[in-house]
Each structure stands twice: as structure tokens, then as C-alpha cells.
Amino acid sequence: MNIAIVCYPTFGGSGVLATELGKALAEKGHNIHFITYQQPVRLSGFHANIFYHEVRVPTYPLFDFPPYETALASSMVDIVNNHQIDVLHVHYAIPHAAAAYMAKQILAKQGKNIPVITTLHGTDITLVGKDKTYSPVVTFSMEESDILTAVSNNLKEETYKNFNIHKPIEVIYNFVDVKRFNKKPIAAFKQSIAPKNEKIIVHASNFRKVKRVKDVVDVFLRVNENIPSKLLLIGDGPDRASIEDFTRHCPKGNDIIFLGKQEQMEDILPIADLFLLPSEYESFGLAALEAMAAEVPVIVTNAGGLPEILTNGQAGYMCNVGDVKDMAEKALKILSDEIVHETFRKNALAQAKEFDIDSIVPQYESLYKRLIQ
Secondary structure, eight states: OEEEEEOOOSSSHHHHHHHHHHHHHHHTTOEEEEEESSOOTTOOSOOTTEEEEEOOOOOOTTOSSOOHHHHHHHHHHHHHHHHTOOEEEEESHHHHHHHHHHHHHHHHHTTOOOOEEEEEOSHHHHTTTTSTTTHHHHHHHHHHSSEEEESSHHHHHHHHHHSOOOSOEEEOOOOBOHHHHOOOOOHHHHHHHOTTOOEEEEEEEOOOGGGOHHHHHHHHHHHHTTSOEEEEEEEOOTTHHHHHHHHHTSTTGGGEEEEEOOSOHHHHGGGOSEEEEOOSOOSSOHHHHHHHHTTOOEEEESOTTGGGTOOTTTSEEEEOTTOHHHHHHHHHHHHTOHHHHHHHHHHHHHHHHTTBHHHHHHHHHHHHHHHHO
16 A cells, blocks of 8 residues: 655654554555655654655745645645555644645545545644634544544543544554563663662653653652662653753752653663653553553553553552652552562563554554555
8 A cells, every 4th residue: 555644753642653653554565655844753764665755835925924734735635646645644633634634625626535544642632622723623624534543542532522523533542562662771871870770760751731740850859768769851842941940959950860852762761660651641651651661660640541551550550640649659669679660560561562563553554445445
């Protein structure tokens, strides 16, 4: 099949999933065409049947805001016409679903029917999409998609709750390539971070308010009082500056390390002893799943889709949003007993395997074939 994938090229979950999906499909022999404004961060190296098409948006004095959606729709039309595309798969509703609808109508005038799948990922529904500025267009675009999918049952329910749509939503979970993350820790790297064999706690996110990164630091400080430990904060975003300023003035600030954005998470996660994700809401929780694939126990909140990927008390614990005392107690329970920690590590990998790429990607293939036929 010739499949066009439209996504954001950034470190966010939607871009990561879309890129990994495309790479997996390419390995199975399909031709994959990525359409976005810059090369996706997870798209590295040469792949014989992966093609990247950059959306160029000319700037004119007339435009205060360059019309990316129009340029994107035009790019879709051009790529469908010139590369015999069988199906168009757009990730994140805004603005990709609307641009896909526009492209579909243009192609229909030319006598071509291009089926469109829209995959919902989270904030396109729970945050941005609910804004009255965008809601009517998002609702219409979802209804007009040939197939609508969501990455968790929770996100499916949130979509029906917040939008007046009647189209069935099929749930296909996010996935992880377990083989990629199940690596031995790099001894020299771990030694440089924890020269005295301190426990290593990791958090990775886009540092937005919903991620509650301050809670991560508060939990770590409580753990650090009892067990020598280091905290690795991976990612970047609006709250990073305030968090960095706070850590500079706290007693154990030297034990907190900011690594910024990192592409090779599979090299970092294996050195971790615990992963924290205390978010107010996660449509799925891909960062936690990747940690579990690296055999890292997790502490998460019982919010959004997180209960769908973690069995409480086996590979980690779920706590109430904002309850840093409980999170710290659960973290100490895992880190203070080597037998418990090893058990949680094994359980983490076992649970991650339930969402392995080899079992999820065929579900997308089945959708594509259904539409094409």
C-alpha cells in the first residue's frame, strides 16, 4: 500500500506515534509518505520506502499568520496525485483533519476518492479542540473522516462528551517497540549520573502545566531525604524556567539534572530505577509505557487513560493527582527493597509487551485494507 501520514514533527506523543507507525509499516513493505513542515524527530536514517514531503508556506506581507492549513491541503493533493496514495492518515485533529477534508473535496472534483483516517491523540480533543475558536471545524472534520480512531477508551469517551459527533470511534492503543527499549543500561553513562550508586529517578514530558512537573520535584525531594538519589528531567516547555529556578534554591538542587529534549530515550531509560508521571491528565501515557518497556517501574496518577496501561501494584502505582506524599511513599516502597524492585521491573516489561508494536500495527493495516477495498 501507498500510505500518506500527516503529523506534527515534534517530540509530542502524536508525532512519536505517527512516525513509529510509519517506520513499522515501511519495514513491512508499504510505501510511506510523511507530510509535515519539518522532518519528524523520530525519523532518522535512510529507509528505502519512506519519503518525506516538506510543507512550504510562502510568506507575503498581506498575511500576519501564514495559511499553513491551505498549504498543507495543497500538498496533500499534490502528493496523492503524484504518488498513487491509497489512504491518507492524519494524526491530531487540528488542523490536519480539516486540511484532509479540503484535500479530499478537491480530489473528488478530479474524480479521485481518497479515504481519510483521523487519529485523535489527546489535547486536540481535551484542550485545544474544545476552544470555541476551533470547535465547530474540529467537530465537522471528525464527522467527515471516513474512520475515526482514538488512542484510549478514555479519549473516546472524552470526545463524545465534549463534541456533538455521532460517528463511531475505534480504539487502537498507542504502542511501543519493546525490542528497542529493552536494552542493557550503559554503565559509563549511569556511573556519570550516579557516581555513588544513587537511585536514578526520571521524568519526561513537554513541561506544560498539565504535566505537574513541580510535583515530580516535590516527590523526588521526599525520596531523597531517605534514599540517596538523582532526578533526571527530560524535555522542555513553558514550565521549565520556573522549575529550574526553584531547583536552584532548594537544598538538593545539585541532585536534579535537566537534560532537555532527547531523541534516544532508549539509551536513557534503561539506567533509571523509577519513572514519575504525575499528570493531571494523560490520554494514554506513552512516556510511562516506554519506561515500562525499558523495565522501569512507574508512579503515575489515576487520570485519563493511564489506568488502561498500568495494573496498580504490579509494575508500579497509581496515586491521586497532587498527592505527592502518597507518591513518595510508593516510590520508597519500590526503591528500598531490591526484591520488590526486581519484581516490579519484570512486571513492567510484561505489561509493556501487551502494547508491543507487533500486535498494534496490524490493526492499522486492517483499517487501511478495509477502506481501500
